[in-house]
Amino acid sequence: MSRPGPERTATGLAGLDCDPGETLLSVRDLRTYYESGDLIGGQPVKAVDGVSFDVKKGETLGIVGESGCGKTTLGRTLVRLEAATGGEVRVGDDDVTQLSGEDLQAWRRNAQVVFQDPESSLNDRMTVGEIVREPLDVHDWGTPAERRARVRSLLEKVGLQEEHYYRYPHQFSGGQRQRVGIARALALEPEFVVLDEPVSALDVSVQAQILNLLMDLQEELGLTYLFIAHDLSVVEHICDRVAVMYLGNVMELGPTEELFEDPANPYTRALLSAVPEPDPTAEIDRMTLRGTPPSPRDPPQGCPFSTRCPVKIRPEGFEDVDDETWEAIEVFRETLRARSRAERSLSEQAREFLGFETRFATVDEVVEELFADRELPGSIREPVDRATDLARDGDEAPALDHLREELGSVCDHEPPAAHGVDATARESRCHRHDDEYEEPAAVGPSVGDAE
């Protein structure tokens, strides 16, 4: 069978040949779960838990969020390095998650990854020429002479010299190794490239060079990038649009400038307010988030961010309870949740949430510390007492269910839908965008620079 050589123009999948600005990938309700290693009954890790967005041809879409929120899994699922558990990734009429045979080969040629750590992602026993040529060999691209010529032109394209062909990765600096990784990713002329933290392992002085190279290559080759990063300043610099992930969900997605200037979602606001200001005298209200993200094995039933959200909606009838009392209830719930995970002892968790040095051994001591000095109305005292009884017997799950039933709001019960939040098609998932509630910005601390 004849294989595509250097002259080939068709990508192999009709949907990839769309025009710049048109939708290249249409991701719908995509889920990727990792099955638990337990023999029976373990919950899967819901690394990507129902995300929907489009990627437009020629754009750079940033994916940001804290460690463990599912960025890498999302990128790997899009290029079929991980199998999706559910949902779709449409390219024209094809669903990438279902491709097999030649169509899957065509997708694999067209969807490549540049990995974070050029130290470990390149095989140290192969020469640079062999590393870059390997995908051409695997896909039986052109003739051997054409492959060698292609590797030389790729090395030049990424700023390396011809004589580097016969060297080994360990003879190179981190920046040079990442250039090799980029050349390899581009060998098969892909349309779509996942850049998974491509500069975070590099010296700051080298980062800009690699980012400039990536931007030049994008322009020259019409590439579409998914740019995964936790460094927000890099994202602001390089991305056209940004998706903010939390616990396997996209909380907000929109054009970079608008999203950074006026973040709509409480999580985006918290994430941006955690970025150190270049001017330390600038007065901004920093949002500090309580606790740690919930386990992706057991995400909250309502809004993914509900357990830590600083502007969580109160349930009806509790609006007048003072903030400290309400905070104590949320800390109680968070402590029970941590205890049910049993990853760390209750005392460690409680100390972290409360900032106390005291050791807590029992639920009663936590309750005493949180509520002893407070006048609790019966509508709060009763569910707290009931939950304490349940938790005392080691039943945190029913205790939490009870608290959610009695003291939970819409944020605890329903996942928020995506709301359009400005004229740029930006979307944010938060119940506060419903007309009946105040917007996050109206009730929470302000975010952004104070120039």
Ligand SMILES: Nc1ncnc2c1ncn2[C@@H]1O[C@H](COP(=O)(O)OP(=O)(O)OP(=O)(O)O)[C@@H](O)[C@H]1O
């Ligand atoms: N192969 C795997 N098996 C089981 N769980 C996994 C696997 N890979 C990732 N996870 C889990 O899935 C969740 C998402 O991980 P992922 O690496 O996608 O997040 P991330 O946002 O890219 O994090 P980081 O910024 O630290 O790379 C985490 O809880 C992680 O522990």
